[in-house]
Each structure stands twice: as structure tokens, then as C-alpha cells.
Amino acid sequence: MEVGAVLDLQPCSWVGSEAKGRRSSGGSWRFQDPYREERRSSMVRFCNRRDNRASVRSGHVELKVSCCYKKPQVPDSLFPSFSSEIELDDIIVDEATETSNESDGDHSKRTMWTIADDKLLAAAYTIMNEDSVVDHFSQRGTETYHKSIDEALLLKRKSEEVLPYLxxxxxxxxxxxxxxxxxxxxxxxxxxxxxxxxxxxxxxxxxxxxxxxxxxxxxxxxxxxxxxxxxxxxxxxxxxxxxxxxxxxxxxxxxxxxxxxxxxxxxxxxxxxxxxxxxxxxxxxxxxxxxxxxxxxxxxxxxxxxxxxxxxxxxxxxxxxxxxxxxxxxxxxxxxxxxxxxxxxxxxxxxxxxxxxxxxxxxxxxxxxxxxxxxxxxxxxxxxxxxxxxxxxxx
Ligand SMILES: Nc1ncnc2c1ncn2[C@@H]1O[C@H](COP(=O)(O)OP(=O)(O)O)[C@@H](O)[C@H]1O
Ligand SMILES: O=C(O)C1=C[C@@H](OP(=O)(O)O)[C@@H](O)[C@H](O)C1
Missing domain, CATH: 3.40.50.300 (P-loop containing nucleotide triphosphate hydrolases)
Incomplete structure (x- = not known):
């Protein structure tokens, strides 16, 4: 099954936090708390190589992390990094980073990790930091694999948007x-x-x-x-x-x-x-x-x-x-x-x-x-x- 998977995920709660991987197959997004002020926005998105479509047959999925800073210099140490308790090479196939100056005076840096398809679950788990996600996926077949991730991520994001108003x-x-x-x-x-x-x-x-x-x-x-x-x-x-x-x-x-x-x-x-x-x-x-x-x-x-x-x-x-x-x-x-x-x-x-x-x-x-x-x-x-x-x- 092919599903579109262009998602801009900006779950505010994890900006500036350090999510801890809790499984041996997991990792964590590491954010530098003292620099929270410096960062205007941060987002993660999944997409694949061609036409922004993810496919279970493609073998690879790209995970983009973008950050937008107020200051021109964006030291690498400020950028969220993907840290893992297992070999990073196991999850990440490729890494590419670009830095640019936006027209409105912001400065952005984007890193795109290409993630092996069969490690997508670990990556999704890492972002969401939810045991339930893994349970959720394990109950489903591989055909619904990506869709499940997309649905679960959207649900998570929506819950984080709604929560402060409750x-x-x-x-x-x-x-x-x-x-x-x-x-x-x-x-x-x-x-x-x-x-x-x-x-x-x-x-x-x-x-x-x-x-x-x-x-x-x-x-x-x-x-x-x-x-x-x-x-x-x-x-x-x-x-x-x-x-x-x-x-x-x-x-x-x-x-x-x-x-x-x-x-x-x-x-x-x-x-x-x-x-x-x-x-x-x-x-x-x-x-x-x-x-x-x-x-x-x-x-x-x-x-x-x-x-x-x-x-x-x-x-x-x-x-x-x-x-x-x-x-x-x-x-x-x-x-x-x-x-x-x-x-x-x-x-x-x-x-x-x-x-x-x-x-x-x-x-x-x-x-x-x-x-x-x-x-x-x-x-x-x-x-x-x-x-x-x-x-x-x-x-
Ligand atoms: N969206 C759904 N699609 C298919 N079956 C569902 C769905 N939601 C609930 N069910 C099934 O319907 C039955 C009743 O659901 P339940 O959540 O117990 O309803 P309620 O608490 O309102 O009585 C359960 O067997 C449940 O698995
Ligand atoms: O509709 C009802 O009057 C009832 C629904 C039941 O709950 P569920 O809606 O959880 O089945 C339960 O409270 C009782 O059997 C009465």
C-alpha cells in the first residue's frame, strides 16, 4: 500500500526536551535546553525520495529535521542530534545537512537522515517516545506499516495542540x-x-x-x-x-x-x-x-x-x-x-x-x-x- 507521508511535525513538548530512548532498539532526539530561546521553530518530517511518497517497497524513508534560529551562527552543538543506544549506522543510511539564510532574517539549518525502511518504527518510536506505538504497530501487518505511523504521529501531534486548551x-x-x-x-x-x-x-x-x-x-x-x-x-x-x-x-x-x-x-x-x-x-x-x-x-x-x-x-x-x-x-x-x-x-x-x-x-x-x-x-x-x-x- 502506498500512502503519502509528508508530515510537518512540530510537537512543542519535545522542543527543548531530551527524550530518552527506552528500548534497546530505540534512540532519542537530543535538544539543548539552554538554547531553547535561540530556536524559533523546529520540525521533523518524514518523506521518501520520490514525489514525497513513502512506500513499503522503497526501502528507505527520509526523516528531515529543520530548525530555525534567530542568530546567524548556528553551531552544530545547538542542532538537535539523533542519539541512539544502538549503532547509528543501523538506523541511518545517509545524512545531509544544509544551512541557509531565510529572507525574514531567520537562519535555518536542515538535516536529512535517510532511514532504512525497517528501522522506521524505531525512528517513529524515538520521536513519539511511546511504548504504545510499538504495540500498536506490532498488531498490524506491514501493508499498514507506514499508514499506522502517519496516523499515530498525527494523533500525537493533534493531542499536543489540544492539550493546553483543556x-x-x-x-x-x-x-x-x-x-x-x-x-x-x-x-x-x-x-x-x-x-x-x-x-x-x-x-x-x-x-x-x-x-x-x-x-x-x-x-x-x-x-x-x-x-x-x-x-x-x-x-x-x-x-x-x-x-x-x-x-x-x-x-x-x-x-x-x-x-x-x-x-x-x-x-x-x-x-x-x-x-x-x-x-x-x-x-x-x-x-x-x-x-x-x-x-x-x-x-x-x-x-x-x-x-x-x-x-x-x-x-x-x-x-x-x-x-x-x-x-x-x-x-x-x-x-x-x-x-x-x-x-x-x-x-x-x-x-x-x-x-x-x-x-x-x-x-x-x-x-x-x-x-x-x-x-x-x-x-x-x-x-x-x-x-x-x-x-x-x-x-
Ligand atoms: N472503530 C471501530 N471499528 C470496529 N470495531 C470497533 C470500533 N470501535 C469499537 N469497536 C468494537 O466494538 C465493540 C464495542 O466497542 P466499545 O469500545 O466497547 O464500545 P462502548 O464502550 O461504547 O460500548 C468492541 O468489540 C470494539 O472492539
Ligand atoms: O445503553 C445503556 O443503557 C447501557 C449501556 C451499557 O454501557 P456501554 O455503552 O458501555 O455498553 C451499560 O451501561 C448498561 O448495559 C446500560
């Missing part, structure tokens, strides 16, 4: 059962370095019963809902959490009061896709679907349809919505233009966003971050306009 607020994922709240929640918590909680699991722990289905059977739905509200209340006093709520949490207004302490995101997935997922894993763990007649898919779809009729409006209370049905959302188009990343375009074109089954959880987590970003930016803009207005009146 002000440590929790993220609550809401949506119908099977919409991916747990799956996407875990990914979001990893990239944001938040803790992850599944409210169903917390209720099970509180009640001391091993499954939600058992709580429904042994006690009642109302008993489960009371405990669910208690759990959400406790969580609402905490920060830096991603919470996967139960699909029915939205029906109680009091729960919204708790969730409004953080940012709520609705994973809006077409019911047919939900029914397919649930039919695949069985309805045993989902007591509300348990008693419907028919084959697993039909009974899941019938019950999901009636539940959605009751709850659709409640889900719409969420601060942000990730809509995975119908037309591509605005932010998806925006991301195509913003990142000009071949794979994002490819993803949108190929998948059309009508077929949810082809969107990976990483794609969806990325979209969730975009929607959260839209929400926090809108809020920041609205509050600064309010401040300007009151400031103007005081003047």
Missing part, C-alpha cells in the same frame, strides 16, 4: 452502547496522558458485582442508574481523566450536571454499524439487548433503534460530536487542508466516511480531538470577545 478538564465520552467509548477513550487517554475510567467498571466495583448484566438481574436498572450517577458525581471532582460513560448515562439530567465539569463528546455511530459490532461480540454483556427475540443482529438493531428514539436528543447535549455516518464532517475537510497530509486525503476519499467499518479507532480518536479542539477554541474565542466587550465598556 486546562486539565476531563473528557466524557457519551454514545450508544458499542459506539466505541471504551476503545476510543483508551486511545485518547494515552495520547493526552490522562487516566482512563470506564464508568460501568466503576459501578461494578462499587456494587461488588462482576458485570453490569448481573447488577441488572440481581438488583434492577434503577439501582444501576443510581450507582452510575454516584460514580459520575465522584469523577466530576477530578481532573485529567477520560471517562467512557455507559450508553444510558445521558438520560438523567443530573449526570449532565456532573459531566459539564469537563468536556463531553458524543460518538455518533450509525445504528446498523453498532448492531453489527454488538452481534459480533454477543449481547451477553449488554442486558438491555438481552431479552429481544431474533438473531443477534436483528435484535440488537431493533432495541438500539427504540433506545435511540428515546435518547437521541440527550446525546445532542454533548459539547462536541463525532459524527461517523453520512457526509464527511467539516473538520474532516479542514484536516485535509490543514495537514495537506496525503494519507488524510486518501482516508477521506477512500473511506468516504459512509462506511464506518473502515475507519480505525485511531482515525476516530483523531476526529474526536478535532471536535474537542473546535469546542475549546470556540469557547476561548467567545470568552475573549466577552472580555473585550466588558473592557471596552469600562474604557
Amino acid at each position: 486546562n486539565e478538564r476531563c473528557i466524557y465520552l457519551v454514545g450508544m452502547m458499542g459506539s466505541g467509548k471504551t476503545t476510543i477513550g483508551k486511545i485518547l487517554s494515552e495520547v493526552l496522558r490522562y487516566s482512563f475510567f470506564d464508568s460501568d467498571k466503576l459501578v461494578e466495583q462499587t456494587v461488588g458485582v462482576s458485570s453490569v448484566a448481573q447488577i441488572f438481574k440481581q438488583y434492577s436498572e434503577a439501582f444501576f442508574r443510581d450507582n452510575e450517577s454516584e460514580v459520575l458525581k465522584d469523577l466530576s471532582s477530578m481532573s485529567r481523566l477520560v471517562v467512557a460513560t455507559g450508553g444510558g448515562a445521558v438520560i438523567r439530567p443530573i449526570n449532565w450536571k456532573f459531566m459539564k465539569h469537563g468536556i463531553s463528546v458524543w460518538l455518533d455511530v450509525p445504528l446498523e454499524a453498532l448492531a453489527r459490532r454488538i452481534a459480533d461480540v454477543g449481547t451477553d454483556s449488554r442486558p438491555l439487548l438481552h431479552y429481544e427475540p431474533g438473531d443477534p443482529y436483528s435484535k440488537a438493531l431493533a432495541k438500539l433503534t427504540s433506545l435511540f428514539e428515546e435518547r437521541g436528543e440527550a446525546y445532542a447535549n454533548a459539547d462536541a460530536r463525532v459524527s461517523l455516518g453520512g457526509k464527511p464532517s467539516c473538520s474532516c475537510y479542514a484536516s485535509c487542508f490543514l495537514f495537506v497530509a496525503g494519507f488524510v486525503l486518501e482516508m477521506a476519499a477512500k473511506k468516504g466516511h459512509g462506511d464506518v467499518s473502515t475507519l480505525t479507532p485511531t482515525d476516530i480518536a483523531f476526529e474526536a480531538l478535532l471536535q474537542i479542539e473546535n469546542y475549546v477554541m470556540d469557547n476561548a474565542y467567545a470568552s475573549s470577545s466577552r472580555n473585550n466587550f466588558t473592557g471596552a465598556r469600562r474604557d
Whole structure:
């Protein structure tokens, strides 16, 4: 599979930091902290030799590091270097450096390392410094190798852009059962370095019963809902959490009061896709679907349809919505233009966003971050306009 891989990565958090390689196959980007002031920008990008396209067949991928300085002299010691715990020759096939004076008075230096294809993972790991990246890739075939790296890097970068605006607020994922709240929640918590909680699991722990289905059977739905509200209340006093709520949490207004302490995101997935997922894993763990007649898919779809009729409006209370049905959302188009990343375009074109089954959880987590970003930016803009207005009146 060929994917475009022109990515400008500027994760602010690693500028001026020294990321430590934690695996024997890893290395680290070394940045000189005392010189942070000197550096205006720093970026890394992956591309390959021809047409800025990376291919699993090409054998080599180029990794560019560019730095822009305010001062004309850029001593080599200031430039980020690639340090590794293993033989550098093993990772880097070739190295080329160029220095130039930019028209606006900045001075830049670029180094391009050509990295052996099979070492790309080590390089990506080094930049992201995440064990999870390696786990993520090891679960996939080589065909999706580059795409996985691109997706993971974009997700990481987006999380770093959004994080400062969150002000440590929790993220609550809401949506119908099977919409991916747990799956996407875990990914979001990893990239944001938040803790992850599944409210169903917390209720099970509180009640001391091993499954939600058992709580429904042994006690009642109302008993489960009371405990669910208690759990959400406790969580609402905490920060830096991603919470996967139960699909029915939205029906109680009091729960919204708790969730409004953080940012709520609705994973809006077409019911047919939900029914397919649930039919695949069985309805045993989902007591509300348990008693419907028919084959697993039909009974899941019938019950999901009636539940959605009751709850659709409640889900719409969420601060942000990730809509995975119908037309591509605005932010998806925006991301195509913003990142000009071949794979994002490819993803949108190929998948059309009508077929949810082809969107990976990483794609969806990325979209969730975009929607959260839209929400926090809108809020920041609205509050600064309010401040300007009151400031103007005081003047
Ligand atoms: N984007 C996706 N594509 C395919 N399957 C998914 C996706 N997201 C979740 N799933 C699968 O759907 C099922 C329900 O997901 P889960 O995250 O538990 O949903 P929820 O927490 O909303 O009930 C799981 O088997 C999970 O692996
Ligand atoms: O939709 C619902 O009312 C429910 C969804 C379940 O959570 P998931 O959405 O995690 O499956 C669980 O809380 C309980 O079975 C009730």
C-alpha cells in the first residue's frame, strides 16, 4: 500500500526536551535546553525520495529535521542530534545537512537522515517516545506499516495542540452502547496522558458485582442508574481523566450536571454499524439487548433503534460530536487542508466516511480531538470577545 507521508511535525513538548530512548532498539532526539530561546521553530518530517511518497517497497524513508534560529551562527552543538543506544549506522543510511539564510532574517539549518525502511518504527518510536506505538504497530501487518505511523504521529501531534486548551478538564465520552467509548477513550487517554475510567467498571466495583448484566438481574436498572450517577458525581471532582460513560448515562439530567465539569463528546455511530459490532461480540454483556427475540443482529438493531428514539436528543447535549455516518464532517475537510497530509486525503476519499467499518479507532480518536479542539477554541474565542466587550465598556 502506498500512502503519502509528508508530515510537518512540530510537537512543542519535545522542543527543548531530551527524550530518552527506552528500548534497546530505540534512540532519542537530543535538544539543548539552554538554547531553547535561540530556536524559533523546529520540525521533523518524514518523506521518501520520490514525489514525497513513502512506500513499503522503497526501502528507505527520509526523516528531515529543520530548525530555525534567530542568530546567524548556528553551531552544530545547538542542532538537535539523533542519539541512539544502538549503532547509528543501523538506523541511518545517509545524512545531509544544509544551512541557509531565510529572507525574514531567520537562519535555518536542515538535516536529512535517510532511514532504512525497517528501522522506521524505531525512528517513529524515538520521536513519539511511546511504548504504545510499538504495540500498536506490532498488531498490524506491514501493508499498514507506514499508514499506522502517519496516523499515530498525527494523533500525537493533534493531542499536543489540544492539550493546553483543556486546562486539565476531563473528557466524557457519551454514545450508544458499542459506539466505541471504551476503545476510543483508551486511545485518547494515552495520547493526552490522562487516566482512563470506564464508568460501568466503576459501578461494578462499587456494587461488588462482576458485570453490569448481573447488577441488572440481581438488583434492577434503577439501582444501576443510581450507582452510575454516584460514580459520575465522584469523577466530576477530578481532573485529567477520560471517562467512557455507559450508553444510558445521558438520560438523567443530573449526570449532565456532573459531566459539564469537563468536556463531553458524543460518538455518533450509525445504528446498523453498532448492531453489527454488538452481534459480533454477543449481547451477553449488554442486558438491555438481552431479552429481544431474533438473531443477534436483528435484535440488537431493533432495541438500539427504540433506545435511540428515546435518547437521541440527550446525546445532542454533548459539547462536541463525532459524527461517523453520512457526509464527511467539516473538520474532516479542514484536516485535509490543514495537514495537506496525503494519507488524510486518501482516508477521506477512500473511506468516504459512509462506511464506518473502515475507519480505525485511531482515525476516530483523531476526529474526536478535532471536535474537542473546535469546542475549546470556540469557547476561548467567545470568552475573549466577552472580555473585550466588558473592557471596552469600562474604557
Ligand atoms: N472503530 C471501530 N471499528 C470496529 N470495531 C470497533 C470500533 N470501535 C469499537 N469497536 C468494537 O466494538 C465493540 C464495542 O466497542 P466499545 O469500545 O466497547 O464500545 P462502548 O464502550 O461504547 O460500548 C468492541 O468489540 C470494539 O472492539
Ligand atoms: O445503553 C445503556 O443503557 C447501557 C449501556 C451499557 O454501557 P456501554 O455503552 O458501555 O455498553 C451499560 O451501561 C448498561 O448495559 C446500560
